[in-house]
Amino acid sequence: MARRREPQTSGRERRRSPACLSGLVVACALAAGLAARPAAAGNRETNPLSNEAALAGGAVTALGRDTGAIYYNPAGLGAVRRTQFNLSTQAAQFRARIVPYAAVADLPNGSRDAATLSSLQGLVMPSSLAVTRHVGRGVTLGVGYFAPDYDYYDYSASLRGAGGGTEYDARIQVDGWIYRYHAGPAIGWQPHPRFRIGATLFGTYGWQREEMRMWIDAASGTADARTDATRTVDFDNKRSIFGGEAVIGLQWEFVKNVHLGLTFRTPRFVAFEVHRSYLLSSSNIDRPNGDDEYKFEFDDSPSPSRRGRVAPMRLTMGIAYALPKRRGWVSGEMDFSPGLRPKGTDINIRPIWNVRAGARLRTAERLYFGIGVFSDRDDQVHTSAFPQFRINYYGVTTGVEFFSPVRLGKGERARSIVFSTCLAVRYSYGRGSAAQIIFDLRDAPSGRVGYEIGTVDRVAFHLFAGHLGMGTYF
Template identity: 85%
Template sequence: MAREADARGRSSRTPRACLSGLVVVGALAVGLPAREAAAGNRETNPLSNEAALAGGAVTALGRDTGTIYYNPAGLGAVRRTQFNLSTQAGQFRARIVPYAAVADLPGGTRDAATLSSLQALVMPSSLAVTRHLGRGVTVGVGYFAPDYDYYDYNAVLRGAGGTTEYDARVQVDGWIYRYHAGPAIGWQPHPRFRIGMTLFGTYGWQREETRIWIDTASGTPESRTDATRTYDYDSKRSVFGGEVVVGLQWEFVKNLHLGLTFRTPRFVAFEASRSYELNTSNVDRPGDGDDEYKFEFDDSPEPSARGRVAPMRLTAGVAYALPRRRGWISGEMDYSPGLKLSARDINIRPLWNVRAGARLRTAERLYFGIGVFSDRDDEVHTHKFPHFRINYYGLTTGVEFFSPVRLGKGERARSIVFSTCIAVRYSYGQGSAAQIAFDLRDAPAGNVGYEIGTVNRVAFHLFAGHLGMGTYF
């Protein structure tokens, strides 16, 4: 494994690969294909109005449909039928990795290029409904998208070193998302105590396309060596599995609430994956009979895997409910142990995150929210290109409006209440990213090598808008 490189691109390297022909391009495949998207940041999207307002700190006093995901015990306090739709109204992700692609040239010089991805995303993040059955029992069902990402990285390296001219390009596109859907139940056996459980089926999908082109020309026009390398990789992976969430909420002191949740390890019941790999090389040397051309194509399906892909998680929170239903202030922390599975290329470190927020009633039908949160990456190290390891810290704020409509006599409910939530969210991320280093120092002989290193002090920015709509019967 390569040791880390500093932000100026000086990398400490693994033993140098200096191969010729198709072997070089095949070697690139060892470090480049995507592995399963099991690790990373846990929840990049708020999954309910309350979570969007309070930075996700809803374990102890959450009451809307988001409790199906965060803490199903909160359903026990819900007495009205709820229907809620939340969406990321607009999300902008700016990710720039300096020195992500470098080329070492004859004569000891080095060129570097920046890999960047600027993407705008719009997606529905949750859709849920709950219904009170009586005797303190409320049931619900929901769909949630805690993780969604698309990236489009590209870099171009072009120049000359000594008598060698070269043109190298890297293009990586990726789509990653994970969905959770299932039923939940919450029960309030005592006015100050609630318990609940959610059974989730999960579906994850990942696709990554990687393309690399290298073209070099060395020597004089009379004695010139041309070398061309191309590498194309296309990977698709679908994962079906599940997890269970159990929780409680307890008002152990007047207006002071404790929330606890246990999320079981997420497991894979079925996996389907396939990859396509194309490697070509061409070396044109001076003289007759010295040319080389090689071609290789592989589309073998990868073996299906089952078992754990994420560790269990414990979350504990405390919230203070302000008198006269003026809102609440909450703080919480979650922890998950590490998980290392060599057969599945999973290496997750022990991880903790913290969140704190407030949801305050500023008018009869208006709530204001503000929150802070961390969303730290659980990967131990970055060793695949172009993957990154980023710890996010952010701020969220917004408002929620309630509009009641009175019903006529004889209706089950006295009114229908419509809610609209508008929130904004900013996250600053800092960490490390993978680096690919092309070794062209022996290009005059038609040889090209590569290494996978690491660039530190990488900064990412994420801006998001949240739009949530709800109906209460």
């Protein structure tokens, strides 16, 4: 096995060969690809943001009336007459990801070595915190914080062996954090018992941190005449994005017990961005004739700040049927967003649609049971950086919500305080493609080693999540 060697300087002058320079160009291209887009998939809402959404698979546009209406459809606030306070948490979320052939090595004898990437990540996070208050004349105000997108990843792949007279050791490790927060006020108004409208104005904040480390070491020849080529890349990227978006919606009971819901979500805009990154790259070639080569490069030049649209508009339409005697409801909905590719940016989003259907049924006086199905399709056009994914999720959700009223004294404004607790589970199955790193060792005997980004299809992901929601109504 080839022993990894640290690049060393010597008394004689090192020549910068075209092979070495081209390798560094490839390294810079890979790092730029990592910085261009997050390494996670471009799914819209991986987390349910309210109790009703957790129970019904997110199908709440037409009849959602808890604090999640601030995010999904603020028109639902117009039907709320009691002050609400809700906290929702992804109590336990596990993401199992398997990528066959995530890393491959092309060897001098024409064969190929491959490694499978597998990862199981556990996450616990607060997904929403919101409060609403009825102020009279059919008007309800609300304010909330929501985390629709959150991910942590730590992936590594390694290949080690011998083939075609070359011993090799190639490794890559990528880890990072991605999350997006929405926070802002909302208003819902019910001018008629069967009609409601509302609007929400969100400020948004996104954070991305990525670190990538890669090593390639290849030794060819005999013990007395060996060519040893080593290449290392270290990349660090930080990005903070500040922006906003708005949501406008309506709910209309156009036929008795049949409700229509419509929402328009504006494109998400970036007003300000802070972006810092650096790239450290080195290569070293030791030849038996003493014609060695060494190259070192450090780049911390800032990237241009992003401005303008980063996500397209979205239209959602839902239909729900309210069961008589307040026994719950069943609902279905569909959303659509067009593609987006602003000039002068790296953003390339395809048109997508998603569907959701669910039910929230009262099975006892103080107990509701929910079940739902949903899709969460990726909006990326292609994968361009390791370990970027392009996954379409399809899933099911189920759970219960129970209420505990506490009667108040005669002098209180309300007759009782009601405490609610929601427990739900969610499973998503994802299929799609993932980025692949290809280590090119075909010319390792001459000291030339490189790498490029490819694509692996038929990737399978699994996402398990538990939802814990607590609310107070008074």
